[in-house]
Amino acid sequence: MKALLKSWFDRTEHHFAPAARAGAFYPLFEAIKSFAFGDMSLAERGAKIRDVIDTKRIMILVDIALMPAVVFGIYNAGFQAHLLAGETPALSASFISGLWIFLPIFLVTALVGGFWEVFFAIIRKHEVNEGFFVTMLLFPLTLPPTIPLWQVALGITFGVVIGKEIFGGSGRNFLNPALAGRAFLFFGYPASFSGGVYTSFLALKDHTVQAVSSATPLMLLSAHPASMHAGILADAKISLSQLFWGLYPGSLGETAIWAILIGAVILIVTGVASWQIMASCLVGGILTSLLFITNGGVTDTPAIIQLILVQLCAGGFAFGLVFMTTDPVSGPMLNASKWGYGFLIGFIAIMIRFMNPAYPEGMMLAILLLNAFAPLIDQVVLQFKIRKRIPNDA
Amino acid sequence: MSMKKIKLANKLQLKLAGKPGQTLSVIPPGTDIGVMPAMIHQVKPRLLVAPGDRVQIGSPLFEDKANGGLQFRSTAAGHIADIVYGAKRCISLIRITRDSTDALPLPTLNAEQITASSPDQIARILQANGMWIYFREFPYNVIPRLDHRPPAIYISLENLEPFMPEAEVFLPRQKEAFLHGLAILKQLSQNQLFIAFRNGHSLPFVELKPYLTHEITGPYPATQADVVLYHTKTSKQENHAWTISAQDVSLLGQTCLTGTFAQERIIVIAGSAAKTPRHAAITIGTSISAITGDASEVLHAQNLRCLAGGVFQGQLRNPADYFNYFDHALHLLPAEKPLELLPFMQIGVKKQSVFRTYLSAFLPQREIQTTSAKYGGVRSCISCGKCHTVCPVDLIPELLVKLHFGGDLDECLRMGVLDCVGCGLCTYVCPSKIDLDAQFTEIKSQLYKETLA
Numbered sequence: 003m004k005a006l007l008k009s010w011f012d013r014t015e016h017h018f019a020p021a022a023r024a025g026a027f028y029p030l031f032e033a034i035k036s037f038a039f040g041d042m043s044l045a046e047r048g049a050k051i052r053d054v055i056d057t058k059r060i061m062i063l064v065d066i067a068l069m070p071a072v073v074f075g076i077y078n079a080g081f082q083a084h085l086l087a088g089e090t091p092a093l094s095a096s097f098i099s100g101l102w103i104f105l106p107i108f109l110v111t112a113l114v115g116g117f118w119e120v121f122f123a124i125i126r127k128h129e130v131n132e133g134f135f136v137t138m139l140l141f142p143l144t145l146p147p148t149i150p151l152w153q154v155a156l157g158i159t160f161g162v163v164i165g166k167e168i169f170g171g172s173g174r175n176f177l178n179p180a181l182a183g184r185a186f187l188f189f190g191y192p193a194s195f196s197g198g199v200y201t202s203f204l205a206l207k208d209h210t211v212q213a214v215s216s217a218t219p220l221m222l223l224s225a226h227p228a229s230m231h232a233g234i235l236a237d238a239k240i241s242l243s244q245l246f247w248g249l250y251p252g253s254l255g256e257t258a259i260w261a262i263l264i265g266a267v268i269l270i271v272t273g274v275a276s277w278q279i280m281a282s283c284l285v286g287g288i289l290t291s292l293l294f295i296t297n298g299g300v301t302d303t304p305a306i307i308q309l310i311l312v313q314l315c316a317g318g319f320a321f322g323l324v325f326m327t328t329d330p331v332s333g334p335m336l337n338a339s340k341w342g343y344g345f346l347i348g349f350i351a352i353m354i355r356f357m358n359p360a361y362p363e364g365m366m367l368a369i370l371l372l373n374a375f376a377p378l379i380d381q382v383v384l385q386f387k388i389r390k391r392i393p394n395d396a
Numbered sequence: 397m398s399m400k401k402i403k404l405a406n407k408l409q410l411k412l413a414g415k416p417g418q419t420l421s422v423i424p425p426g427t428d429i430g431v432m433p434a435m436i437h438q439v440k441p442r443l444l445v446a447p448g449d450r451v452q453i454g455s456p457l458f459e460d461k462a463n464g465g466l467q468f469r470s471t472a473a474g475h476i477a478d479i480v481y482g483a484k485r486c487i488s489l490i491r492i493t494r495d496s497t498d499a500l501p502l503p504t505l506n507a508e509q510i511t512a513s514s515p516d517q518i519a520r521i522l523q524a525n526g527m528w529i530y531f532r533e534f535p536y537n538v539i540p541r542l543d544h545r546p547p548a549i550y551i552s553l554e555n556l557e558p559f560m561p562e563a564e565v566f567l568p569r570q571k572e573a574f575l576h577g578l579a580i581l582k583q584l585s586q587n588q589l590f591i592a593f594r595n596g597h598s599l600p601f602v603e604l605k606p607y608l609t610h611e612i613t614g615p616y617p618a619t620q621a622d623v624v625l626y627h628t629k630t631s632k633q634e635n636h637a638w639t640i641s642a643q644d645v646s647l648l649g650q651t652c653l654t655g656t657f658a659q660e661r662i663i664v665i666a667g668s669a670a671k672t673p674r675h676a677a678i679t680i681g682t683s684i685s686a687i688t689g690d691a692s693e694v695l696h697a698q699n700l701r702c703l704a705g706g707v708f709q710g711q712l713r714n715p716a717d718y719f720n721y722f723d724h725a726l727h728l729l730p731a732e733k734p735l736e737l738l739p740f741m742q743i744g745v746k747k748q749s750v751f752r753t754y755l756s757a758f759l760p761q762r763e764i765q766t767t768s769a770k771y772g773g774v775r776s777c778i779s780c781g782k783c784h785t786v787c788p789v790d791l792i793p794e795l796l797v798k799l800h801f802g803g804d805l806d807e808c809l810r811m812g813v814l815d816c817v818g819c820g821l822c823t824y825v826c827p828s829k830i831d832l833d834a835q836f837t838e839i840k841s842q843l844y845k846e847t848l849a
Binding site for chain 1: 535703707727729731732737744748749751752770773776777778779792810814825828833
């Protein structure tokens with residue numbers, strides 16, 4: 003069977019030879035062929051044997067690690083929509099409604115972003131790069147379920163073109179492309195991210211609207227000192243347990259901490275993501291929360307712990323920690339730098355939450371800021387490393 | 397001197413198929429002998445023979461214009477059959493039809509003469525009997541200029557690259573010549589001779605004991621001379637040390653004892669496409685097809701790649717080529733990988749990888765059936781960080797290639813690019829399939845040209 007498929011590719015290949023009519027579209031042909039069989043070329047220069055790993059494998063593992071968050075996110079989106087319509091959401095109904103919400107956003111991301119990837123591959127005459135496998139799944143998960151599809155298209159265009167391609171494509175971006183796209187939408191169309199946007203009206207049809215929760219947990223806590231946090235959460239009937247299991251309105255992939263943790267385990271066990279960044283970000287987040295919570299007038303230890311956990315479970319902190327901070331291209335290259343990088347992200351994210359009433363969520367901004375500073379951290383660490391070498395500048 | 401112990405943490409342990417057994421067979425040279433000057437890197441050959449000339453073992457065939465006329469000598473006696481030129485009139489092949497065993501008498505150096513000779517006198521003898529070509533001078537890994545003398549010589553008893561001849565097989569056969577060679581090198585280097593051996597391995601003969609200076613623990617390339625140098629040096633001046641391979645010490649000793657240019661070498665025939673991987677004694681200059689043309693030696697001849705050397709540092713060869721002076725192995729590999737649908741989605745019980753992305757990482761290690769496939773298209777560096785972890789001399793390969801791409805050779809120098817030992821491990825592990833070691837060779841080549849200017 004695969005021999006048949008291979009011979010079909012071999013017969014069609016000449017149409018995409020450089021001088022042939024469809025020669026410009028070779029990157030698209032190659033992308034499909036190597037998706038099916040992997041790259042068939044041989045090692046010509048340098049070491050003549052190579053490891054079986056390729057970038058496709060690394061990217062697909064990130065996608066696999068994202069799957070629990072995706073599946074639950076789909077379910078949750080549908081669930082919240084039915085809840086809003088006053089129905090008791092059944093499992094299958096929630097999934098189906100959830101797919102109606104998620105799939106259009108995902109497909110627009112994949113098709114529009116994919117178009118740009120292939121476009122740049124064609125005009126630059128190189129193979130389509132696999133970095134987009136990850137971006138196309140990550141980007142929808144950071145968006146609210148009610149985001150208009152035309153904004154999704156704009157956002158992914160910005161993320162892929164300005165966030166990545168103008169710098170040279172995959173591997174040369176200094177910002178995380180999914181996050182750059184989200185930041186563009188956030189600052190360009192803030193109404194899409196505020197108010198009651200986190201619950202879809204999909205299931206409504208002939209039902210009347212019940213009370214709409216017009217704020218996320220972080221929005222409720224923002225601008226209030228820590229001493230009031232426990233009370234606010236109790237009034238809004240939001241428990242820590244709910245924040246961990248994720249069955250509440252939020253961005254498509256960010257609510258379920260348990261699903262994100264499964265993803266973290268997959269990424270760490272396979273060695274695809276840096277545990278050093280995750281660990282230092284967690285420590286940074288915990289210590290900064292501790293600082294602001296104790297300064298905000300809470301003295302009771304169980305209450306402090308409770309509020310720290312709320313900070314870790316609410317909003318995009320967990321999702322960003324596992325999937326965004328660990329993007330190797332936009333992060334620092336040296337292991338020693340990763341500790342400082344992660345810690346600073348955790349610190350700044352929580353600090354923005356507590357100190358800036360205009361931004362209830364600070365994670366995206368913290369990550370983008372540190373993306374810009376990662377090369378500087380590397381430079382500093384590098385100077386220390388070089389000092390230890392005996393010069394060899396014959 | 398007290399023994400220096402160097403321990404390299406387990407950077408990369410690879411179990412490759414096709415490991416040669418310790419049996420030794422002799423490959424008869426036949427009548428077709430060839431020398432390929434264009435394949436010798438950094439040498440500018442000038443022909444000293446013409447078709448029809450009679451040559452003896454040891455007759456000079458060509459000389460290096462760029463290094464004071466250093467002569468490269470014949471390993472066979474007969475007549476020059478023809479001379480083949482390649483692109484830009486480079487001397488691609490000098491073909492000799494071997495028909496006798498006449499040898500040209502060359503300068504000798506016996507045991508009594510060694511202690512009475514100065515380094516300069518020894519150098520001149522080695523340049524005159526053709527053995528100088530086996531030295532390499534760091535950091536550029538070139539044959540030393542005729543007027544250079546070694547500040548130190550580092551020799552490694554064992555080459556751990558898959559797969560190279562084992563000292564246990566060749567040294568016992570070359571004992572007298574090897575010890576004689578060591579004595580010469582000790583005098584040449586003014587007693588700055590460092591011999592590295594692998595911890596836990598028994599010595600081929602006890603007379604080596606007083607020469608040993610470095611005890612090495614660790615996988616390839618821990619025992620390589622420049623890796624040992626890196627972990628030993630304490631000042632910039634030591635960067636210009638020399639090396640010579642263990643077997644070449646024997647050839648040097650033999651030539652200085654007998655006055656006849658050493659023509660024979662023990663190589664290995666290895667690799668997952670070799671039917672009987674083993675050691676073999678060949679005459680330098682034998683055609684590669686003497687082995688690859690033999691159906692009893694090769695598996696799947698249709699999909700074959702020949703390498704002269706090991707899997708990491710070996711050079712691509714055509715079966716129509718000939719073994720040159722510096723080839724210690726013939727590695728036979730399947731070229732392409734087997735056809736597979738959606739390889740990146742496989743669970744990968746049988747896929748051996750350094751990364752933990754396949755299930756095999758959590759199962760007992762199996763032998764890798766190597767092929768010469770790249771397993772991926774070339775991509776930009778994604779900063780996975782693996783290349784830093786496998787480098788034996790603490791370099792940051794991803795940084796060096798990025799600096800090279802940006803044209804900043806000075807910064808490459810500052811970052812230590814000349815310490816690169818060319819082991820190829822960074823290239824092996826790179827998921828973006830960047831030819832890192834080829835780039836470092838290019839960088840070193842560019843920097844070397846600047847020193848000549």
